[in-house]
Amino acid sequence: MKFPAPVSIQWIADLIQATLSGNPDAQVTGINEIHRVEAGDLAFVDHPKYYDTCLNSAATFIIINTKEVTIPDGKTILVVADPFESYLKIVNHFRPFVPANKTISDTAVIGEGTVIMPNVFIGQHVRIGKNCTIHPNVSLLDYSIIGNNVVIQAGSVIGSDAFYYNTKKNREVWYKRMQSCGWVHIEDDVEIGAGCTIDRGVTADTRIGKGTRIDNMVHIGHDTLVGKNCLFAAQVGIAGGTIIEDGVTLWGQVGVSKTLTIGANAIVLAQSGVPSSLAGGKTYFGYPAEEASTKRRELVWIKRIPELWKKVMD
Numbered sequence: 001m002k003f004p005a006p007v008s009i010q011w012i013a014d015l016i017q018a019t020l021s022g023n024p025d026a027q028v029t030g031i032n033e034i035h036r037v038e039a040g041d042l043a044f045v046d047h048p049k050y051y052d053t054c055l056n057s058a059a060t061f062i063i064i065n066t067k068e069v070t071i072p073d074g075k076t077i078l079v080v081a082d083p084f085e086s087y088l089k090i091v092n093h094f095r096p097f098v099p100a101n102k103t104i105s106d107t108a109v110i111g112e113g114t115v116i117m118p119n120v121f122i123g124q125h126v127r128i129g130k131n132c133t134i135h136p137n138v139s140l141l142d143y144s145i146i147g148n149n150v151v152i153q154a155g156s157v158i159g160s161d162a163f164y165y166n167t168k169k170n171r172e173v174w175y176k177r178m179q180s181c182g183w184v185h186i187e188d189d190v191e192i193g194a195g196c197t198i199d200r201g202v203t204a205d206t207r208i209g210k211g212t213r214i215d216n217m218v219h220i221g222h223d224t225l226v227g228k229n230c231l232f233a234a235q236v237g238i239a240g241g242t243i244i245e246d247g248v249t250l251w252g253q254v255g256v257s258k259t260l261t262i263g264a265n266a267i268v269l270a271q272s273g274v275p276s277s278l279a280g281g282k283t284y285f286g287y288p289a290e291e292a293s294t295k296r297r298e299l300v301w302i303k304r305i306p307e308l309w310k311k312v313m314d
Helices: 009-016 048-055 083-094 292-303 305-313
Strands: 002-008 019-021 027-031 041-044 061-064 076-079 144-146 157-160 165-167 175-177 183-186 197-199 205-208 283-285
Touching (some): 009 019, 009 061, 027 083, 048 061, 061 083, 197 205
Antiparallel strands (some): 002 027
């Protein structure tokens, strides 16, 4: 999330009551989680396992719960007892939850020629382009951006909160929701089927590229970047932080794990599972998904196991 205008790191330190090490006049441009952080951003880390990753990331400013670290050149750290709670305080200051008081928010912008069917909900700061069709019972939640010529079928939810939690097993409630303050950006000429869910980014964008087609009951997780002209069949599920490059086809019930990349023009056949990155331009099948020709040969040999075993026993 980018702030409306840069603020001094000293102002942030005062807000969260942190001890500051570094230049107090340095300007912070936004707050981001580690997978999407950029120079000028503020990030947080609260577990020793991830200290080095965060300290050596692109983040210029880091909220941390220890002074016993080596601070890389050019970094400023803010030391607090609970970095996660500090993250929530910053997000709630810059992007507080504002309950809706009407079906279509006064802050929404709807383009010329767009059709809004009955029972559609449009939240705060939603932007819809020209010549779109939004079918009944669609929810376009806060900070969603819809391009031109987009079709969203009945019952889909765009911009729901990320399934993303801070986990501590030394407290009564183990999982505390990491409040989402990002966006969903649906580019031009996208079609989204019925009953789909597209989560907004935790702190950045979830993006669906131009010309992509999404079938019914597809789930796309937070901060996922989908390229242009992709095709997703029914019941595809994509976890958060994943990159799907241009022209990828995912057939029915394909499951894709988090923070991986599927290369351009790859095809993943139905009911396959993708636990790690796949190169583009190939067809994949099975779990773990491998090149389809290899997987089919494996299945032929598996079917022959009883016959081969019988020969050994005889």
